[in-house]
Amino acid sequence: MNASRTDELDSAAGPTRSFNFGDLVRRRPETITLLLLVAICTSVAIANPAFLQPSTLIDIGRASVVMGLFALGVFIILAAGGIDVSFTAIAAFAMYSMTVLVQNYLPNLPIAAVIVMATLGGAALGIVNGLLVHHLKVPSLIVTIGTQYLFRGFLLSFIGTVWIMSLPPQMGAFGRMPLFQIEADNGALITLPFYFLVLPVAAGLTWWILNRTLMGRAIFAVGGNADIASRLGYSLRTVHVFLFGYAGALAGLAGIIHVCANRQANPFDLVGTEINVIAAVVLGGARITGGTGTVLGTILGVLLIVVINSVLVMVGIPSTWQRLVVGSFILLAAAFFVTRQRRK
Amino acid sequence: MVAQAHTAQQSAALLELKNIQKWFGGVHALRGIDLTLQPGEAYHLLGENGCGKSTVIKIMSGAHPPTSGEIVLDGETFASLTPIQSLAAGIETVYQDLSLLPNLTVAENVALNEQLVNANGRLARLFDRKRLRETAARALAAVSLPTDRAFLNTVVSDLPLASRQLVAIARAIATRAKLVIMDEPTTSLTRREVDNLVRVVERLRSENVAVLFVTHKLDECYRIGGHAVVFRDGQCVAQGPIENYTKKELAELMTGRSIDAQRYRTGEPSGAVLLEVDRLVTDGVREASFSVKRGEILGITGLADSGRNELAMALTGVVPATGGTMTLDNKVISVRTPAGAIEQGIGYVPEDRLAEGLFLDKSIFENEIALIVSRLANSFGIVDRDKGREIAAHLSEEMRLNTKNLDLPAGALSGGNQQRVLIGRWLSIAPRLLVLHGPTVGVDVGSKDTIYRVIQTLAESGMGLILVSDDLPELLQNTDRILVMNSGRIITELEAAQATEDQLYKAMLATTTENVQ
Numbered sequence: 102m103n104a105s106r107t108d109e110l111d112s113a114a115g116p117t118r119s120f121n122f123g124d125l126v127r128r129r130p131e132t133i134t135l136l137l138l139v140a141i142c143t144s145v146a147i148a149n150p151a152f153l154q155p156s157t158l159i160d161i162g163r164a165s166v167v168m169g170l171f172a173l174g175v176f177i178i179l180a181a182g183g184i185d186v187s188f189t190a191i192a193a194f195a196m197y198s199m200t201v202l203v204q205n206y207l208p209n210l211p212i213a214a215v216i217v218m219a220t221l222g223g224a225a226l227g228i229v230n231g232l233l234v235h236h237l238k239v240p241s242l243i244v245t246i247g248t249q250y251l252f253r254g255f256l257l258s259f260i261g262t263v264w265i266m267s268l269p270p271q272m273g274a275f276g277r278m279p280l281f282q283i284e285a286d287n288g289a290l291i292t293l294p295f296y297f298l299v300l301p302v303a304a305g306l307t308w309w310i311l312n313r314t315l316m317g318r319a320i321f322a323v324g325g326n327a328d329i330a331s332r333l334g335y336s337l338r339t340v341h342v343f344l345f346g347y348a349g350a351l352a353g354l355a356g357i358i359h360v361c362a363n364r365q366a367n368p369f370d371l372v373g374t375e376i377n378v379i380a381a382v383v384l385g386g387a388r389i390t391g392g393t394g395t396v397l398g399t400i401l402g403v404l405l406i407v408v409i410n411s412v413l414v415m416v417g418i419p420s421t422w423q424r425l426v427v428g429s430f431i432l433l434a435a436a437f438f439v440t441r442q443r444r445k
Numbered sequence: 446m447v448a449q450a451h452t453a454q455q456s457a458a459l460l461e462l463k464n465i466q467k468w469f470g471g472v473h474a475l476r477g478i479d480l481t482l483q484p485g486e487a488y489h490l491l492g493e494n495g496c497g498k499s500t501v502i503k504i505m506s507g508a509h510p511p512t513s514g515e516i517v518l519d520g521e522t523f524a525s526l527t528p529i530q531s532l533a534a535g536i537e538t539v540y541q542d543l544s545l546l547p548n549l550t551v552a553e554n555v556a557l558n559e560q561l562v563n564a565n566g567r568l569a570r571l572f573d574r575k576r577l578r579e580t581a582a583r584a585l586a587a588v589s590l591p592t593d594r595a596f597l598n599t600v601v602s603d604l605p606l607a608s609r610q611l612v613a614i615a616r617a618i619a620t621r622a623k624l625v626i627m628d629e630p631t632t633s634l635t636r637r638e639v640d641n642l643v644r645v646v647e648r649l650r651s652e653n654v655a656v657l658f659v660t661h662k663l664d665e666c667y668r669i670g671g672h673a674v675v676f677r678d679g680q681c682v683a684q685g686p687i688e689n690y691t692k693k694e695l696a697e698l699m700t701g702r703s704i705d706a707q708r709y710r711t712g713e714p715s716g717a718v719l720l721e722v723d724r725l726v727t728d729g730v731r732e733a734s735f736s737v738k739r740g741e742i743l744g745i746t747g748l749a750d751s752g753r754n755e756l757a758m759a760l761t762g763v764v765p766a767t768g769g770t771m772t773l774d775n776k777v778i779s780v781r782t783p784a785g786a787i788e789q790g791i792g793y794v795p796e797d798r799l800a801e802g803l804f805l806d807k808s809i810f811e812n813e814i815a816l817i818v819s820r821l822a823n824s825f826g827i828v829d830r831d832k833g834r835e836i837a838a839h840l841s842e843e844m845r846l847n848t849k850n851l852d853l854p855a856g857a858l859s860g861g862n863q864q865r866v867l868i869g870r871w872l873s874i875a876p877r878l879l880v881l882h883g884p885t886v887g888v889d890v891g892s893k894d895t896i897y898r899v900i901q902t903l904a905e906s907g908m909g910l911i912l913v914s915d916d917l918p919e920l921l922q923n924t925d926r927i928l929v930m931n932s933g934r935i936i937t938e939l940e941a942a943q944a945t946e947d948q949l950y951k952a953m954l955a956t957t958t959e960n961v962q
Contacts, residue, residue, distance in 0.1 A: 128600075314568070315564060315572045316568040316569060316570075318549070318553060318557055319561075319568050321546075321548060322546050322549060324548065329545070329546060332506070333528065334528040335561065335566075392546075392548035393548055
């Protein structure tokens with residue numbers, strides 16, 4: 102009864118609905134991301150109902166934090182028409198130097214100060230990027246490839262290459278601090294860590310900056326056309342410094358969370374995952390040429406990649422397939438966005 | 446009018462430029478400009494491309510600092526202005542490229558700058574969405590655009606070109622502007638929209654706002670009235686009420702030589718039919734049939750959405766036709782791509798030479814030989830540059846380019862010269878049919894003259910030419926026949942020698958149900 106009624110509604114609303122849908126996708130490309138996400142989750146849940154257990158969902162949430170923070174940084178730079186590939190190096194730099202600093206020199210530094218210092222350190226490195234991009238007038242891709250090597254080289258040459266297996270206690274404690282806990286069917290205790298909160302807060306802040314401040318509008322203006330924005334009186338220097346500083350701060354924060362969550366600090370970690378993050382942002386509907394995209398889309402893109410990476414295994418697809426799937430999704434979504442653009 | 450100018454002179458000047466000099470590298474772009482703008486007056490800055498008009502505008506709007514000289518703004522003297530200083534003083538510019546941000550909404554494009562200027566350029570401020578909407582709605586109403594939510598939230602890249610022009614004007618008047626500079630504002634407007642613009646200007650002047658036009662369309666200057674300011678080679682050569690000058694005088698002042706505004710077309714088409722188009726269909730064009738003879742110049746015109754652009758693109762393979770046949774030299778041809786069109790001997794000089802035609806950062810030489818590189822290459826694929834250089838030099842001479850330095854990037858040339866490079870490129874392959882789309886858009890009087898003469902020479906040599914344009918005098922002066930398109934159809938055909946602008950307008954504006962003749 103219920104089913105037949107929805108069928109009826111569907112057929113009645115058919116033509117207008119499909120028209121509106123195309124329009125919706127053009128204005129809000131992240132609709133596609135959401136549909137892909139829902140489709141994957143549904144099919145995985147059908148193939149393996151264990152997917153819907155709270156433990157899986159909490160795993161996904163936990164795994165999204167670091168990538169999500171990176172993605173927000175990449176998105177905000179992409180929105181201004183730039184691109185950043187140095188954020189993983191910034192994160193590695195911030196996390197490893199902070200760990201070394203706390204372990205060897207400031208063992209009693211409270212965790213809040215550790216986080217703030219890592220964030221500020223990341224921001225400082227990001228500002229270096231911003232100033233270089235602005236004053237050298239070199240595309241940000243090239244600048245950040247350079248600084249990625251620079252930051253990482255500095256870290257490995259001057260700060261250390263030793264894998265730190267036992268973290269300072271306050272950092273380890275922060276990684277374990279629970280937001281809430283659930284007892285699973287088998288009696289195991291599943292924890293959603295406290296640090297998970299950082300992602301929604303950061304996403305909310307990023308959304309607020311982009312949509313409620315002049316800076317946010319300036320970022321999109323620069324992404325639309327930097328020459329025109331500067332002609333209209335937007336200070337490109339301020340925008341560049343803010344952008345890269347903000348993305349750097351997010352990277353520093355992501356780095357320290359990464360360390361606390363994994364309970365070890367590996368200086369060789371993180372670098373190499375940039376493409377994964379950029380892929381998530383692009384899947385979220387942001388155009389690589391800049392000036393478009395939303396925070397919601399970015400988060401959806403991250404969830405999509407995290408879900409693909411963590412749950413395909415649950416339905417018996419080998420982990421080597423993840424890349425195939427992510428790759429085809431990117432091509433599929435990109436092709437879809439482009440045809441929608443053309444058809445206007 | 447005269448009384449108004451008189452009272453304006455007594456009040457304090459709005460903006461004064463004193464002995465402004467500007468050097469770009471070794472180029473002396475402005476050689477001592479003195480200019481005084483009074484509130485409530487309209488000015489028409491006239492001159493050929495490259496005469497320094499754009500540079501002066503950029504100095505006023507703060508985009509470029511002058512090399513020397515003074516800018517007096519509201520009694521205060523500056524050596525140079527920043528964009529924010531200029532905006533805060535009430536100088537608003539509608540740039541030729543409109544300078545709209547394509548990814549932002551109409552409301553943001555119109556009204557965001559007001560908030561930026563109020564915040565003195567500082568970005569760490571909240572932005573007031575309610576005020577954004579109100580300011581935008583007020584400004585849009587002033588230029589007769591819709592003010593509903595849906596329009597305010599439309600992204601600018603989704604707007605048709607003519608509305609974008611008005612949006613750019615709305616932005617200029619959204620703030621309490623004292624001087625509105627409009628750089629070629631009517632280039633992409635239809636006649637109705639120009640009327641609208643004239644009303645906007647009258648309203649601005651009644652509110653004591655000064656308006657400075659930069660334009661090549663002299664007819665519109667006379668309609669608007671005010672002061673003419675004529676530039677030539679970086680100097681101001683004449684200033685005064687525009688009605689004191691005839692069109693011919695202005696053209697001579699701009700070019701420094703006498704320009705004959707009579708009909709250029711003297712030749713006759715030969716008898717043989719070159720191109721026969723039968724019931725051609727494409728998106729926006731409904732069953733267009735016509736023919737072009739050898740040595741004939743056929744004009745095609747219509748409003749922006751009449752299908753004339755689509756027809757030009759279908760003929761040249763840019764957007765292939767979906768139905769109908771084309772017969773070139775008694776052979777049925779199919780043109781699916783621009784490369785295919787070139788193979789058949791059909792050349793296309795696109796309307797937007799910057800985006801579609803020229804490699805701006807490449808040299809004149811490389812631009813000229815772009816179509817014949819493969820012919821210049823030997824069997825190893827190595828290009829014979831000396832031969833190419835010879836050909837390019839020859840073409841440049843034929844096109845009367847104003848520089849001998851073929852290594853200059855095409856982007857450094859003025860609009861008129863860029864267009865000549867583009868046409869020169871086509872001459873290199875000697876096409877049988879050349880389609881010229883708006884060949885003199887944004888081109889000054891002197892360059893127009895040269896381009897028209899070249900077009901005539903080409904026709905004389907037996908080439909067939911199709912001139913797609915909305916510049917009616919251009920069509921009347923240059924073509925043999927003119928086809929007028931309306932709503933995707935060719936609705937009338939006129940002999941250019943007997944036709945008048947009025948006849949053409951009537952056909953362009955006729956509603957489809959009306960019977961046109």
